[in-house]
Amino acid sequence: MCIRDRLDPNKYLKVEEFFNRKGPIIVIFARFFEVLRQLNGFIAGTSNMRWRLFILFNIIGSLLWVSLWSIVGYYGGSYIGILLKYELYLSICVGVFVIIWLYRYLIIKRNRKNVG
Numbered sequence: 020m021c022i023r024d025r026l027d028p029n030k031y032l033k034v035e036e037f038f039n040r041k042g043p044i045i046v047i048f049a050r051f052f053e054v055l056r057q058l059n060g061f062i063a064g065t066s067n068m069r070w071r072l073f074i075l076f077n078i079i080g081s082l083l084w085v086s087l088w089s090i091v092g093y094y095g096g097s098y099i100g101i102l103l104k105y106e107l108y109l110s111i112c113v114g115v116f117v118i119i120w121l122y123r124y125l126i127i128k129r130n131r132k133n134v135g
Contacts, residue, residue, distance in 0.1 A: 038066045043076045050080035051087075 049055035
C-alpha cells in the first residue's frame, strides 16, 4: 500500500500543491526540523520532483545545517555553563512562546472557519 493511499486525499493534494510551489525552499529548510527531515524525500518523490533538483537543494540544506551547528558549537561552547545554569528558565520561555503561538494559530484558524 502506498503512503498516498493512507492519507486524506484533500490534505495530500494541499501538501503536494504547496510542495510543487515551494519545493526547493522546503527541501533546504526541512533539514532544520526533525520530522520534515525524514518526510522530505517521500514528499519530493510523490510530488515527482526531479531527483537532481532534490539532491542539489538537499546538499545546500545540509551545508547550511552543518555550518550553523558548527558555528553554534564553536562560539557557544564557552557559554555552555551559563546556558545550563539558566536551562529551566529558557525552557519555560520557549514553552510559553509555543503555547502562545499555538493559541493564536488555533484562534486564527477558528475565525477563518467562522467567516468562510
